[in-house]
Amino acid sequence: MKRSPEFSLQCLQFMVMVLSILFTGTEAGRLDIPRLSPTRGTLIENPEIMSSKAVSDDLQTFYYPQTLDHFNYQPQSYATFEQRYVMNFKHWGGANGSAPILAYLGAEAPLDGDLTVIGFLSDNAIRFNALLVYIEHRYYGKSIPFGSREEAFKNASTLGYFNSAQAIADYAEIIMHIKKKLNAFYSPVIVIGGSYGGMLASWLRLKYPHVALGALASSAPILYFDKITPRGAYFSVVTKDFKEASETCYRTIRNSWSVIDKIASQPHGLSILSSKFKTCKPLKSSSELKNELGNMYATAAQYNQPPRYPVTVVCGGIDGANEKQDILSKIFAGVAAYRVNRSCYINQPTNGSETAVGWRWQTCSEMVIPIGIGKNTMFQEQPFDLNSFIEQCMRLYGVPPRPHWVTSYYGGHDIKLILQRFGSNIIFSNGLRDPYSRGGVLENISESIIAIHTVNGSHCLDILPEKESDPEWLVRQRETEVMIIKRWIAQYYADLKAILIKQ
Numbered sequence: 001m002k003r004s005p006e007f008s009l010q011c012l013q014f015m016v017m018v019l020s021i022l023f024t025g026t027e028a029g030r031l032d033i034p035r036l037s038p039t040r041g042t043l044i045e046n047p048e049i050m051s052s053k054a055v056s057d058d059l060q061t062f063y064y065p066q067t068l069d070h071f072n073y074q075p076q077s078y079a080t081f082e083q084r085y086v087m088n089f090k091h092w093g094g095a096n097g098s099a100p101i102l103a104y105l106g107a108e109a110p111l112d113g114d115l116t117v118i119g120f121l122s123d124n125a126i127r128f129n130a131l132l133v134y135i136e137h138r139y140y141g142k143s144i145p146f147g148s149r150e151e152a153f154k155n156a157s158t159l160g161y162f163n164s165a166q167a168i169a170d171y172a173e174i175i176m177h178i179k180k181k182l183n184a185f186y187s188p189v190i191v192i193g194g195s196y197g198g199m200l201a202s203w204l205r206l207k208y209p210h211v212a213l214g215a216l217a218s219s220a221p222i223l224y225f226d227k228i229t230p231r232g233a234y235f236s237v238v239t240k241d242f243k244e245a246s247e248t249c250y251r252t253i254r255n256s257w258s259v260i261d262k263i264a265s266q267p268h269g270l271s272i273l274s275s276k277f278k279t280c281k282p283l284k285s286s287s288e289l290k291n292e293l294g295n296m297y298a299t300a301a302q303y304n305q306p307p308r309y310p311v312t313v314v315c316g317g318i319d320g321a322n323e324k325q326d327i328l329s330k331i332f333a334g335v336a337a338y339r340v341n342r343s344c345y346i347n348q349p350t351n352g353s354e355t356a357v358g359w360r361w362q363t364c365s366e367m368v369i370p371i372g373i374g375k376n377t378m379f380q381e382q383p384f385d386l387n388s389f390i391e392q393c394m395r396l397y398g399v400p401p402r403p404h405w406v407t408s409y410y411g412g413h414d415i416k417l418i419l420q421r422f423g424s425n426i427i428f429s430n431g432l433r434d435p436y437s438r439g440g441v442l443e444n445i446s447e448s449i450i451a452i453h454t455v456n457g458s459h460c461l462d463i464l465p466e467k468e469s470d471p472e473w474l475v476r477q478r479e480t481e482v483m484i485i486k487r488w489i490a491q492y493y494a495d496l497k498a499i500l501i502k503q
Contacts, residue, residue: 163366
C-alpha cells in the first residue's frame with residue numbers, strides 16, 4: 001500500500017499547532033488540547049520510517065460502505081461513505097480453526113503511519129496465528145464522508161457525525177462484516193488502540209462485548225474528564241520528568257519565562273529574541289516563543305522513549321552550555337540539542353492538516369480534556385478556563401462543547417465500583433513518564449480489568465515495534481500483556497467448546 005509522502009511532514013507540522021495556546025496567559029482559555037497520538041513520538045524521532053519500503057507487502061487495503069449515522073433513522077442517516085481498512089492474512093490460522101483476529105483501532109490521524117509504527121500486531125501475529133486488521137477513523141485519511149474533505153469539514157452540520165460513538169460503531173460494523181465475509185464467526189477479536197485509540201478500544205469492549213473479546217488500551221486517559229483527574233496533572237508530570245532528569249535544567253526552564261517576557265517588553269526585544277533563538281521568521285510576541293518552547297518540553301516528556309530519551313537530550317543541551325552564558329542561551333542550547341541541525345528552530349511554517357482540524361473539532365465537541373497549568377510547575381501558571389474554552393469553540397463552530405458527555409456515555413466516575421462487577425477483559429497499560437498517565441487507570445479494577453504500568457515508560461511505548469535495544473522492563477510489560485490476552489483466548493475456546501458439545 002502506498003502512503004502520502006506528506007504525512008510525516010504533516011505530523012511534524014502539527015506538533016507546533018496542537019499546544020499552540022498553552023502559554024498565552026490566564027485570560028485566554030486553551031482551545032487546543034494536547035493530541036493523543038500513539039505514533040507521533042516515533043515519527044518525530046524517526047521520520048525515515050515513513051518511507052514506502054517500511055510497508056509490508058502482506059497488507060491488503062479494502063473499503064467498506066459505512067453508514068453515516070448509526071443512531072438515527074432520518075433519510076440522510078442512511079448515506080454511506082467509503083471507510084478504509086487494511087488486513088494482513090500472513091500468519092492467520094484461518095476460520096476453520098477459529099484463529100484470533102487482532103484489530104487496531106485508528107485514532108486522530110490517517111491510518112498510514114500506524115501501519116509501520118504500531119508494532120504490537122505484527123510482532124505478535126505469529127504468536128497468536130492471528131489475522132491483523134487496521135481500521136481508519138472516520139473523517140481522517142481516506143475515510144471521509146460527504147465526498148470530500150472540504151464538504152466534510154464545512155460546518156458543524158457536516159461535522160456533527162464526527163464523534164467517538166459513531167467511530168466505535170463503525171469499528172464494530174467492520175469487524176462483524178469481516179467475520180461474516182471470512183466465515184470466521186467464532187474467531188475471537190482483540191481490539192488494540194493507543195492514546196485516544198486506546199480509549200476507543202476500552203469503550204468498544206464495554207459497549208460491544210459481543211464484538212470484541214478483549215481490549216488492550218495503551219496510554220488511554222479515560223479518567224482525564226469531568227474533574228476526575230486534577231486539571232494540572234499533565235504539566236505536573238512534565239515538570240517531574242525534567243526535574244528528575246536534572247534539577248539545574250528544571251530550574252533554568254522555570255526561571256526562563258520571566259526573562260523572555262522582560263526582554264520582549266524592551267525596545268527591539270522581539271528582534272533580540274528572534275536572533276537568539278534563530279527563528280524562521282520574526283517573532284510577533286513573547287507568547288509565540290513560549291508556546292513553541294512549551295510544546296517542545298511537553299512533547300519531549302510525553303514521548304520520552306528509549307534509547308534517546310528526549311528529556312535527557314534537552315537537559316543535556318541546557319546543562320552542557322557554558323556556565324558563563326545567559327539563561328536564554330542555555331535554553332536555546334536545549335532547543336538545538338533536541339531539534340538537531342536546523343537552519344532555523346522556532347515558528348517553522350505550518351499548514352492546517354486534516355488531523356489538526358479534526359482534533360480541534362473533537363476537543364470542541366465531546367473530547368473536552370480540561371488540561372491546565374497549576375502552581376509549582378516549571379511553567380507559568382495557566383488554569384483551565386471552561387467558560388473561555390466554550391466561548392472560543394462557539395466562535396469556531398456555533399455549537400458549544402459537552403464537557404460532561406464522555407462520563408455520561410462511557411462512565412468514569414467511581415470506575416472501580418462500577419466496572420469490577422460489570423466489565424471484563426481490558427488491559428490498561430501506561431508509562432508513568434507520560435503526562436497523560438495521570439488520567440489513566442493505574443490500579444487493577446478486577447481480575448480481568450488489569451492495570452499495567454512501568455515507571456520509566458512513555459506514551460504508547462508498549463505497542464510500538466519491538467527492538468533489540470528495548471530495556472528489560474519494557475520487554476516484561478509486553479510479555480505480560482501477551483500472556484493475559486492468551487489467557488482470555490484460552491478461556492474463550494474452553495467456553496466455546498463446552499457450548500458446542502452441549503449442542
